Amino acid sequence: MESVLSSFSIPYSLGALLVALLGMFLLFGPYARWKQQQLQKKDSAYAQSKGWSYERLQEERNKKRSRAISSRLRKMILERDNHQCQQCGSRTDLTIDHIFPFSRGGGKEPNNLQMLCHRCNAKKSDAIL
Numbered sequence: 001m002e003s004v005l006s007s008f009s010i011p012y013s014l015g016a017l018l019v020a021l022l023g024m025f026l027l028f029g030p031y032a033r034w035k036q037q038q039l040q041k042k043d044s045a046y047a048q049s050k051g052w053s054y055e056r057l058q059e060e061r062n063k064k065r066s067r068a069i070s071s072r073l074r075k076m077i078l079e080r081d082n083h084q085c086q087q088c089g090s091r092t093d094l095t096i097d098h099i100f101p102f103s104r105g106g107g108k109e110p111n112n113l114q115m116l117c118h119r120c121n122a123k124k125s126d127a128i129l
Contacts, residue, residue, distance in 0.1 A: 039104075042128050046100045050107070061105035069096055069108055081115040087124075090117040101126040 026032070040054075047057035069077075077096055084091050097116040100106035103126055116124065 042100075043104065046104075046106070046128075057105045065102075067102055069113070073108065073110070073113070077110065077113050077115060080110070084115065085117040085120055086114045087116055087120040090120075093118040095121050097121050097124065100128055 043057055044054050047054050050057075052060070074096060078094070083094070085094060094115050095118055097114050098106040098108075099112050099114055106112050
């Protein structure tokens with residue numbers, strides 16, 4: 001009996017298959033659906049704040065838009081945010097950040113822009129804080 005148990009092992013290809021199946025479960029399973037629902041809630045709230053439907057936000061997201069921010073608007077945001085990062089308070093290496101990400105349909109309105117230092121902006125990525 002001991003020789004039968006000690007000789008039993010999962011072949012490498014079966015182990016790799018199990019890892020792949022677990023990965024697919026995480027990618028397409030309940031967590032992925034929950035994450036998608038959370039993103040859709042945030043998108044819907046942003047669309048509603050602009051007076052748009054969720055569908056209009058999707059259309060705007062697909063349009064070619066300029067990411068450029070005018071120097072006048074940049075100066076206005078700098079002054080409003082007191083020339084400092086809104087996360088850590090740093091006054092060096094400042095960038096303008098879209099609170100609701102540009103990549104997800106966020107606009108260039110002053111209430112959607114904030115000053116962040118390069119480090120905080122990189123940490124935030126395309127999240128909505």
